[in-house]
Amino acid sequence: MNDPIKKFIQEHREAFDNLEPSADVLERLKAQLRPTPVVKKSFFKRYQRTNWLAAASLLVGMICIYLLTERQGQGETPPDNSLAAAKQPIPAATAEPIVVLPTAADSLATRTKSHPAANEGSALPKKRENLHVADMKRTKPAPVSLAVRLADSSSASIRLAAILEIEQSGKMDDKIRTMLSTTMNKDANTNVRLAALDVLSRYLQDADVAAVFASSLATQDDPLVQLGIVKVAAQIDHVGIEEALFALARSPYTFAAVKDEVYAVLLNQNKL
Template sequence: MNDPLKKFVQENREAFDHLVPPTDVLQRLKAQLVPPPVVKKPFMQRHGKAIWLVAASSLVGIVCTYVLLSRPDMPQGGGAEPRIAQQADTEVVAPRSAKGMPSAADSSLSNEPSPQVAIAQRPQPSPSKKAVRPASAQPHTPSLFSRLADSTSASIRLAAILEIEQSNKLDDHTLTKLFSTMNHDANTNVRLAALDVLSRQLHRPQVADRFADALAVQSDPVVQLGLVKIAAQLNHVAVEEALFALARSPYTFSAVKDEAYAILLNQDKL
């Protein structure tokens, strides 16, 4: 048995049987087991604060209603209608002379237009017309190639490359612009975006020659590494010569040089 205290109690159980606990211990235990009675508070004590809040809000509402209704500029119920409406509804009867001819007052009334005619003759506001901007004032949208050559913002050039990719219209002129961007753009992300679009045009003629030229003129190691990986898919003499030049150049980045050697070994060119 691992517990020495328990072992001691079991071995000396008879020595503890003559001990009797005090009488008040059982009473205290019974008192603790009986839950205390719950005293329910009156309603006013439990909800007195909420009742006062309701009464205060009602009093504030009554005072605000009285102040609004007692303002002199508020229109009263059943008040007089506008003056023009009264004049329009009132029929003017001109006095006539004894012989049934219209009097001078009648002739003066006949010269004045009636309220209905005056209202009808009031010039109506012409409907507003939207101002049409002349064609010369329309905002000029830069062309796609001008945005591709925008040197002020790399995001504009990236957006132009994305538009070229989505249009799926890559003619020779567009390919030339993309190769120029990949080789000479100042931003690496723009170069990689152009490389990504051009890597899907390997089936087109003369693309291999342009990739070989790009391997020769590219100076960005990140783009060089991407070009070398694409060159592994091209079986072209100019591409092989460009890979040899990269592998033997002392200025080539080590990772690019290793990738070029690996491609040449896989193609049995070494």
């Protein structure tokens, strides 16, 4: 596409070339093309704020040193003039007689001499100490009996310790057998019941112990203890034991594990 303006300018180029800009325009262009000189500031002008901060820090440091020096000077104690005053002679007219005060040892010696009975008080602490030792010996608690400890419902450990003492003693009489039987059947703690059962099972050769197990099978309400008695009953040949085993096998309230153990014992003894 032809542009008439462009074509006109190309045809009359020589008429436009004779025109030149004015001198002012050239001067302004030259001034713009000249590089601007870089003015270097001095060190103190560039860091003028830093100089003020350094001067202020120096001033504060000098004030602190002055205050510390002043306080140390005030804290010094004035020279003691008491020695110098002591060295000065006392005038004869103003001198006073020196009074010697009695010490505590002197007063004690005086009281002791005037009151001989006071010497007897020194033996009182020893007498009181001897009386205290005698009282402790008299007030020593008496050993608690096995029956009391087995009946102690406040602590299962006390009852277990009593059963352990019976086991270590190796004795079994009517009184101990009755206490262990009561504990095995009526104690509130299963571990205590089993401990009593274990001690009684060591005396199966005693006919009275076999009777205890027979009666316990009929009244025992703890399944774990029932299992223990059934296992012990397998070693006892007693009519009461056999009847108690059949009663457990027929009872609808017997636990399944106890029934299984009862049937196993009866089968081994050929009683089924």
